[in-house]
Amino acid sequence: MSALSSDCPHLESVGEITKEELIQKSHGTCQDCKVRGPNLWACLENRCSYVGCGESHVDHSTIHSQDTKHCLTVNLTTLRVWCYTCSKEVFLDRKLGSHSPLPNARLSHQTQGNSVQDFKIPGNPTLKIPLVTVFDALDIEVEEDELKTRGNETGGLKPTLSTNFPTISSPKKKKHKKYRSVISDIFDGTIISSVQCLTCDRVSVTLETFQDLSLPIPGKEDLAKLHSASHQTSLVKAGSCGEAYAPQGWIAFFVEYFKRFVVSCVPSWFWGPIVTLQDCLAAFFARDELKGKLRNGVKFCKVQNFPEILCIHLKRFRHELMFSTKIGTHVSFPLEGLDLQPFVAKDSPAQIVTYDLLSVICHHGTASSGHYIAYCRNNLNNLWYEFDDQSVTEVPESTVQNAEAYVLFYRKSNEEARRERQRVSSLLTMMEPSLLQFYISRQWLNKFKTFAEPGPISNNDFLCMHGGVLPHKAGFIEDLVVMLPQNIWDTLYSRFGGGPAVNHLYVCHTCQIEAEKTEKRRKTELEMFIRLNRAFQEEESPSIFYCISMQWFREWEGFVKGKDSDPPGPIDNTKIAVTKCSNVILKQGADSGQISEETWNFLQSIYGGGPEIMLRPPVAPVELDVLQTEEKIELETRSL
Known part of the structure; x- marks a missing residue:
């Protein structure tokens, strides 16, 4: 060597x-x-x-x-x-x-x-x-x-695959839509996560969507690091505040387990300072040192976009190799004014980063059993209520503050948004006559009524790119829009912008024609496939099969049956294919289906893609003997 x-x-x-x-x-x-x-x-x-x-x-x-x-x-x-x-x-x-x-x-x-x-x-x-x-x-x-022909680092070892499917190396993938819902509108936030390599100083950045933050509960030693004057520059390992066990010996395991058991049984004031929710957030967002095999770097993250409702989960349960324990440490949390400014990313567009408590979920019991209750604030009278199964009881704020929180729900606090809603409500009561009426998305209007930051006015949930009503939504357009007088539209538009302004509802003629073409295409492709597949099923002994990725086929099936509005991309068999000796064959255990040569040619002529994966059924030994016998008789006959 x-x-x-x-x-x-x-x-x-x-x-x-x-x-x-x-x-x-x-x-x-x-x-x-x-x-x-x-x-x-x-x-x-x-x-x-x-x-x-x-x-x-x-x-x-x-x-x-x-x-x-x-x-x-x-x-x-x-x-x-x-x-x-x-x-x-x-x-x-x-x-x-x-x-x-x-x-x-x-x-x-x-x-x-x-x-x-x-x-x-x-x-x-x-x-x-x-x-x-x-x-x-x-x-x-x-x-x-993987059926890829990307170059090797050395520039030398490159497989030469002679193929007849140009889309194999870089097939055009179908663009995945980003779907949204009421849940995503309310709970979605984004974290920008950065990892810096301490060897080359390169920084890689990723943007991650979250719907809740799972925070560790820091121990006494972690609190000392977080509260020290140098904690901003020192590396605090977030994993030490509630992650799973690192590999260690049995003696150390039992000592640590006994220590945690004693800590959970003794009041937290005996062990040190009170843990606050800000401490948990600081531990979560602390710089994390990455060390080990092939790792030498630092990971840190900040919040890029803040959700309307912030869900915070405290890691009270720790599951070890043989035991599970519950962390009974009391975590102090504010009822109002939770400030997340220290955790905002540098280029974040967020304007409101202050939250008020909306609800708390508590767990009473041990790691193996227990009971859940919830405290919720009534938005109408600002009073707190305890929800314990079928029992609902009014409780003072002190009861909520002393609760052993497990999950907390915070809502963005914006006094200006509340005043803006009151202003629009007063304009509605005046009902001034208006020469023009404006249609606005009911969906956005609900955001305005409930969100601290509803964002710009958006009527795109019922309008097409040409400005008309989407054909498939024309039948229930009254459920999607609200008609407003001009003075209210002017108020909302001057404050939030967006649009577009809509004074007349009409079905888009261009989109209607496209919809009819798409429906005709669906029907044609489906009927042709059924006819070809029926003929394939009637064949007693087909000489050749073509394999097709079931993942792609399901996308195509969803399109022709009207479940998906967009057609699939090119046929992508790369996940079910392997290459051996320059031959493309079916990967063992691949999620694939079998179709006839005519069906493959039909689909491939429309969508392109590949690669072709052909299977030939083995010839039975009896048939081989018959063929050999017939050939022998034919040769003997010719010799005579």
């Missing part, structure tokens, strides 16, 4: 390994806890075949390294190599991989002191090749399995 130049001195201990062995191990389980992948780790020590789980489970791979002093391990999903002794990732010398492209996936590779000549992929199961070559070969197989 001396040919593999690297700054890790432990590569000498790597034994011989084959591509097939790594593939087989990737489909296996952890040898200790039997958990399946992804992200299993295989030991690379000479004559060691151990496979263990990673940090997402019990991390038996690390335990194996500590017990056996084996240094190197490879992630069977990403093929990245980690050295426990050096505590860093090992990069194999990619200069060894400057190969020429592979004709028909054949490769000729020469290394210093180790020659590997002219082997085929998939290759000889007993062939021993250098580690970097194994990984390059695996890169090819992954690419072929």
Whole structure:
């Protein structure tokens, strides 16, 4: 293995390994806890075949390294190599991989002191090749399995797939619609999550939608970090405030469990300062240090868009390896004026970040049993009520504040919005005569009546892109709109903007024609498929089958049956296909269906896509004997 130049001195201990062995191990389980992948780790020590789980489970791979002093391990999903002794990732010398492209996936590779000549992929199961070559070969197989022809890092190992389906490498996917509902309008918020690599300082950013925040309840040590003067710059690991156990010994496990049991039985004031909801939020949004195999970075997040109703879940239940416990720590929370300004993203468009408490759910009991009650504020009289099964009782605010909260619901607080609603209500009572009447979306008007930030006026829920009423909504348009006099429209429009203004309701002629064309297309495609499929079913012994992805077929079926308004994209068989020896075949266990050649040609002529996956039924042995006998008789007859 001396040919593999690297700054890790432990590569000498790597034994011989084959591509097939790594593939087989990737489909296996952890040898200790039997958990399946992804992200299993295989030991690379000479004559060691151990496979263990990673940090997402019990991390038996690390335990194996500590017990056996084996240094190197490879992630069977990403093929990245980690050295426990050096505590860093090992990069194999990619200069060894400057190969020429592979004709028909054949490769000729020469290394210093180790020659590997002219082997085929998939290759000889007993062939021993250098580690970097194994990984390059695996890169090819992954690419072929996914039917992608993206380039390899080395620029050399590229499979040459000769295909007749141009959409295989980059099929045009059907654009997925983002659906909305009353629930998403009320509870959806977005968090911007950033991960900074401390090795290269690169920052990756993702935007995530949430409908609730699950907050850890910080312990005494966590509170000290959060309240310290330097906590803004120090790394506070959010996982320590309520996440699952890290791998540890049995003695430490029982000591920690006993400690938590005692803490849960003793009043919280005995152990230290009171935990507030702001502390829980600070622990959740604290910078999280990412350390471990192949990880060296910092993760931090902020709120980009705030929901109208903020749902906060406190992690009171901790499920261990053998036991479950409940955290009985009292968390102090405000009834009014919950300020989330410290957790707002830098470029957030949010204007209102203050919330008032609307409801609290409490759990009485233990981790294994208990009873739920709720406290809710009546918006009409601002009084609090306890809901306990069929019993509803008025309670003072002090009862709510002393409750052991499990889930809290906060509502955006906006006094200006309340005054704006009162102003519009007073204009409605005046009912001034108006020469023009304006139609406005009932959906948006409900937002105006209830939301602190309803957003711009939007009539797009009943209007098409041409400004007319959507044809399929014309029959119940009265349920979708409200007619307002001009003075109220002017007030709302000057305050919120948006639109468009609608003074006359008419069905869009252009959309009506398109709808009729689409309906005709649905009917034609469905009737043709039924006719072709009926003929296919009547065939006694078809000579060939075509396979089609059931995922795509369900989308097409939803379209032709009128359940989906948009047709599917091109046929996408990439998820059910694998390539072996330049032949596209059906993946074992794939979610696929069988159709006739005529049906395939019909669908493919409309939607395109691919690849073609053909199956030929095996010929029965009896039929072969008959054919051979007939051929023999024919030859004898000709000889006479």
